[in-house]
Amino acid sequence: MRYAYLALALFCVALVSILGFRGMTSTRPPNEVFPNTFFPEMSRQAKFKPQASTPFFADGRTDRPLPAGVVPRGELREDDFLYQGKDAKGEFARGFPEEILINAQLMARGQERYNIYCIPCHGALGDGNGITKSYGMGTTPTYHDDRLRQMPEGEIFNTITHGKGTMMSYADKLSPQDRWAVIAYVRALQRAETGAPADVPPSHKPELGLK
Template sequence: MRRALLIVLVALPLAACDDMNHQPRYDSYEKSMLFADGKALQAPPAGTVARDDPERDAALANRPAVSGRILLRGQERFGIYCAPCHDAAGYGNGTVPARGFPHPPSFHIDRLRSAPSRYFVDIITNGHGAMYSYADRVSPADRWAIAAYIRALQLSQDAPAAILPAEDRARLEDAGS
């Protein structure tokens, strides 16, 4: 009985290994009946982006002019990708840190106020600290739009009264007294 059991235990793994060595597969340029065009190598789906795509790199290098449309797009993308951690006003008190994750820095500290817009684009592209890269989620144009919106947030929280129209400045002074 022991001998029969030992033979079965030795033979069973050997039989399984043979199936692993002979799996059906296609070489890249081989014909295939699996696809309608008869080719094994298929074109990537629409929207697929290579990591070294020169067009994407060029779009990242060229900063678009800031416009109302760009700021609205930046606000939308900021709300989707950034606000969960940075909060809607950019102070770093979003819902994610409220649940125990590290707080990101406020966009309103002096270091980030004086940082160039390219800094924010680079952080979105490559990540920093606990923040991972958003390069595969946010297009280069949208990264620039988010950076422009961050600048608008910074200005909204620390705008000098001197840049306000006279009537708004008067209202501000009346409210302060």
Template sequence: MRWLLFLAVLLLSGCEKARQDMYDQPRYKPFAPSNLFADGASARPLPPGTVAHARGAFSGSTGGQLGQQAAERDQAAQAAQANPYPVTAQLLRRGQERFSIYCVPCHSPAGDGDGRVVRRGFPAPPSFHQDRLRNAPDRHFFDVITHGYGIMYPYADRVEPADRWAIVAYIRALQLSQHASVAELDAAQRARLTGGEGRP
């Protein structure tokens, strides 16, 4: 009987050791030497074609030549006073996608400031369709996305400058969708809108 009890205690102590090994697994510190690989380094080289996720002075990486070019584009976009990109269907699609991710929860899909979080008690942002914002320069929207405004926090670390301008272009499209003038349409477009030339 004592022999069985001794064996049970011995087995249980072995389980505790195995459990502890799961918590304290062997690992390498970054750039530590290793004889596991032929080059003697524990860190593996990046696969060909890898694009740096972070770039710039604060990230500690420039991302090579591509990263440098992207940083220069970002600086140019940051300095622009109006949207520096041509408004194309591709730009508007990108703006809609980014707007849906970052802006819709508060501003709503229509941009009227009645998003889901507002319906749950969060303070409502202003509607993009009010005269003050319809007449605001493009740079105003870019700066608000970058630096935040009121209770809206900054998105500079989440949304790249080019995407901020894409969002601005999409906001302008939303504004136009609610305030387009029939007088700006040509005859064929007016006819399609009214369902025929004979109808008002």
């Protein structure tokens, strides 16, 4: 009798192997493999289309506003110095956040971003003689003015972020890290304006033909 059960088990395994695991693949989507009568939701999914209306919500809109206080993942930005340019007292901070390392790579990045977004108005030397001046688009202050030389780095960061006067905000074009890089490059332009050969490190003097 046990041989009969064993034979039946082997038969079932063989049947499943032949019918259920034939090794065949299909490139057709599931709604074509399975009849719509069994899985109608595969081809006719209920969904809201952008800018459409719906009676489901009280305001009749499918586009939903963000909940109050929602923060995108990775965008909590608790560091006020890094993301707002302010110190613990809520005042514009001087210097740079500890996350911003002043090195050749940062300066090169700052110069690149400056050349893209700042040169048209502020000029290559930071003197306010950009190309927009020749088109009568207003007067741009020079970075070499004492007021801007003494301005806290945090205030410059705030101006880049929110804009000021006729200058628009660049928050959508420059990340917080890039804003600090631009500020570092602006400080370099200011230093270069009043620099002297004695300010050049001895190791770099031969590159500039200095003794």
